[in-house]
Amino acid sequence: MSKIVIENKPSSTRLETLGVTKWPTWSKEVSTFPWVFPEQEIAYILEGEVVITPNDGSASVTFRKGDLVTFPAGLRCTWEVKQPLHKHYQLDGNLVGRIYRRIKLFFTK
Numbered sequence: 001m002s003k004i005v006i007e008n009k010p011s012s013t014r015l016e017t018l019g020v021t022k023w024p025t026w027s028k029e030v031s032t033f034p035w036v037f038p039e040q041e042i043a044y045i046l047e048g049e050v051v052i053t054p055n056d057g058s059a060s061v062t063f064r065k066g067d068l069v070t071f072p073a074g075l076r077c078t079w080e081v082k083q084p085l086h087k088h089y090q091l092d093g094n095l096v097g098r099i100y101r102r103i104k105l106f107f108t109k
Contacts, residue, residue, distance in 0.1 A: 004052060004061050004075070007068040010044075014068070020044045023088040028081050037075040040092040044068050048085035053078045 007014075015021075025046070049064040055076040063069045064083075073092065 003058065003072065004054075005070040006061060006063050009066045010068045015044065018042070018044075018068075018090070020068075020088050020090075023090045025086060025088055027087075028079075028085045030081050030084060032078065032080045035077055035079050037071045037073060037077075040073045041071045041089055042068065043071070043087045043089040046086040046088065047083070048081065048087075049083040050085055051080040051082060053080070 023044070028048075045063055045065050045067045047065055049062065051060050051062045053060040055078070
């Protein structure tokens, strides 16, 4: 499985090229919870600080305000939101593909 990639303080040109301001947003209070990424996700962190610990034994990673983070498809992990999180995010693929990957991930073994 690929690793989580963090770009610290990407340029405004990079963010414009990606269209980050047009992406949906998501917020989460301080908490700890398990998560699975059925498809690749790219997130731009507007506020907060999070530590993610992959279930495969890989090292934990921390990201915070101003970071651009790429989460690989198939990543199973635990999120520890240390400061309230607000992010823009973009999922890989179209809606039908995302639904299919979720069904496959959660209902087949």
